[in-house]
Amino acid sequence: MLLSAELYVKDLPGQLVGSLEPISMVDGNIIGVVHDREKLVNQRILVSVTFEVADSKKLEELKRIWKSRDVIISEMGSVYQTITREFMMVGKFNAAYIENLLDEAGSIVRLESADVSYASKNQSNDKRTAMITAEVRTKEELEKLDEFFSEACRKDDMLYIRGL
Amino acid sequence: MVKLFISGFGTVGQGFVEVLGRRVDFFENRYGEQPIVVGIMDSKTVVTDPKGIDVGAAVAKKLETGSVGTEKYTDSVKALDSVDYDILIEVSPTNIKTGGVGLVNITHALECGKDVITVNKGPLALKFQELITLARKNGCKFRFEGTVGGAMPIINLCHENLKGEKISSIRGIFNGTCNYILSKMDKGQPFEQALKEAQQLGYAETDPTNDVEGYDAATKVVILANSVFGRNVTFDDVKITGIRGITTDAIDQAAAHNMVIRLIGEISDTRLEVAPRLIPVGHPLSIAGTLNIAQIDADLAGPITINGHGAGKIETASAILSDLIAIMDMRY
Numbered sequence: 001m002l003l004s005a006e007l008y009v010k011d012l013p014g015q016l017v018g019s020l021e022p023i024s025m026v027d028g029n030i031i032g033v034v035h036d037r038e039k040l041v042n043q044r045i046l047v048s049v050t051f052e053v054a055d056s057k058k059l060e061e062l063k064r065i066w067k068s069r070d071v072i073i074s075e076m077g078s079v080y081q082t083i084t085r086e087f088m089m090v091g092k093f094n095a096a097y098i099e100n101l102l103d104e105a106g107s108i109v110r111l112e113s114a115d116v117s118y119a120s121k122n123q124s125n126d127k128r129t130a131m132i133t134a135e136v137r138t139k140e141e142l143e144k145l146d147e148f149f150s151e152a153c154r155k156d157d158m159l160y161i162r163g164l
Numbered sequence: 165m166v167k168l169f170i171s172g173f174g175t176v177g178q179g180f181v182e183v184l185g186r187r188v189d190f191f192e193n194r195y196g197e198q199p200i201v202v203g204i205m206d207s208k209t210v211v212t213d214p215k216g217i218d219v220g221a222a223v224a225k226k227l228e229t230g231s232v233g234t235e236k237y238t239d240s241v242k243a244l245d246s247v248d249y250d251i252l253i254e255v256s257p258t259n260i261k262t263g264g265v266g267l268v269n270i271t272h273a274l275e276c277g278k279d280v281i282t283v284n285k286g287p288l289a290l291k292f293q294e295l296i297t298l299a300r301k302n303g304c305k306f307r308f309e310g311t312v313g314g315a316m317p318i319i320n321l322c323h324e325n326l327k328g329e330k331i332s333s334i335r336g337i338f339n340g341t342c343n344y345i346l347s348k349m350d351k352g353q354p355f356e357q358a359l360k361e362a363q364q365l366g367y368a369e370t371d372p373t374n375d376v377e378g379y380d381a382a383t384k385v386v387i388l389a390n391s392v393f394g395r396n397v398t399f400d401d402v403k404i405t406g407i408r409g410i411t412t413d414a415i416d417q418a419a420a421h422n423m424v425i426r427l428i429g430e431i432s433d434t435r436l437e438v439a440p441r442l443i444p445v446g447h448p449l450s451i452a453g454t455l456n457i458a459q460i461d462a463d464l465a466g467p468i469t470i471n472g473h474g475a476g477k478i479e480t481a482s483a484i485l486s487d488l489i490a491i492m493d494m495r496y
Contacts, residue, residue, distance in 0.1 A: 090411055159405070
């Protein structure tokens with residue numbers, strides 16, 4: 001689990017280390033830390049930390065340790081990573097076809113974003129090219145999306161070229 | 165003394181005897197003697213000599229008359245049986261529909277307990293498991309490094325140097341002709357023009373179907389899936405898309421996204437495929453020209469990339485030579 005937390009620790013020597021050490025104690029991994037001395041609230045300073053822990057059990061353990069060390073958790077949330085992949089389609093279609101395809105794709109996977117660009121410079125045939133840059137959260141969703149586009153291209157006799 | 169029978173005496177067969185000639189000192193130093201060629205057959209004729217054929221004269225005769233021997237044969241099995249040999253070097257032309265005479269020759273040699281080295285993809289793409297089982301049953305060495313990537317030592321690398329690794333996928337460019345065409349398209353040439361140029365330069369056959377439809381690359385995917393991943397698949401199991409439908413628009417649009425299109429063969433748990441893919445410029449698989457390249461994903465070593473010439477007289481012969489040395493090392 002990748003998480004971010006805003007912690008308030010006492011403005012005393014050793015408190016910053018004392019707030020980060022528990023992450024290692026639960027076998028977590030610190031990705032980044034911002035120590036903001038200017039955000040002083042009730043003699044406490046803000047520590048923003050992004051970290052990974054194995055599961056929610058470890059996270060609960062971490063919260064317990066922080067509480068026992070008088071570290072105040074003001075905010076905590078999940079940070080998710082996204083995967084971006086390009087998909088190209090070459091064939092006879094119009095922009096409405098691609099829009100419909102993306103709508104349908106959005107009902108199968110959670111599309112964080114999808115950008116489309118078209119090319120149809122070659123006037124000798126009526127084939128067009130669409131390049132879709134799609135962003136999803138998981139590998140599984142990416143595979144589902146790939147399968148969906150691949151099947152659509154097979155059905156509609158278009159050439160399908162996906163990213164690596 | 166190791167006795168060789170060469171079946172197929174076109175470019176690769178002739179390249180192999182040239183390579184044997186270039187490595188006289190090597191064989192002398194390593195084994196104290198030379199392997200001798202006791203039989204050579206081409207598509208119609210055969211020549212044999214239990215004491216060793218003058219291979220230089222055989223090449224000269226082939227170039228001069230179009231035939232390696234004076235004796236015509238109708239049954240390649242009988243031709244093979246006409247002389248005693250230890251190792252069959254099977255380099256006849258690939259037939260991916262039936263396996264052709266290559267499949268007949270390899271099967272017969274293995275049934276007779278002979279070791280076999282081949283660069284002929286057809287028999288392996290169609291009957292891999294059957295041939296491996298036959299070789300094991302009869303205690304024969306069966307090696308085929310040159311079937312995938314020509315001089316690029318991918319099979320032996322996986323079998324020997326990466327023995328302890330778990331390989332999760334192999335992705336690569338396994339057809340130099342398609343890569344040449346796509347590289348020319350990167351520069352603005354349309355497909356038909358790039359294909360014509362590849363034909364004029366001898367990279368593509370008059371009938372380019374096997375290359376541009378992805379069939380040739382698919383045979384290599386089958387061989388890698390079976391030999392490296394221990395799968396039991398044939399040519400029909402590969403999902404194949406060729407490069408014929410790629411337009412200049414598609415190439416331009418890929419370029420606008422800092423990408424190129426390459427025909428990639430992929431073998432993994434979920435994929436057995438040959439298809440055009442979008443490759444970021446600068447990625448190892450974005451190479452241009454006729455080279456072959458493969459990226460092996462190993463659990464301990466991480467990604468390993470190798471490349472080399474996928475075809476060519478001497479380049480392919482070098483793969484046969486490495487297989488021959490491997491077999492001779494086991495014999496001596």
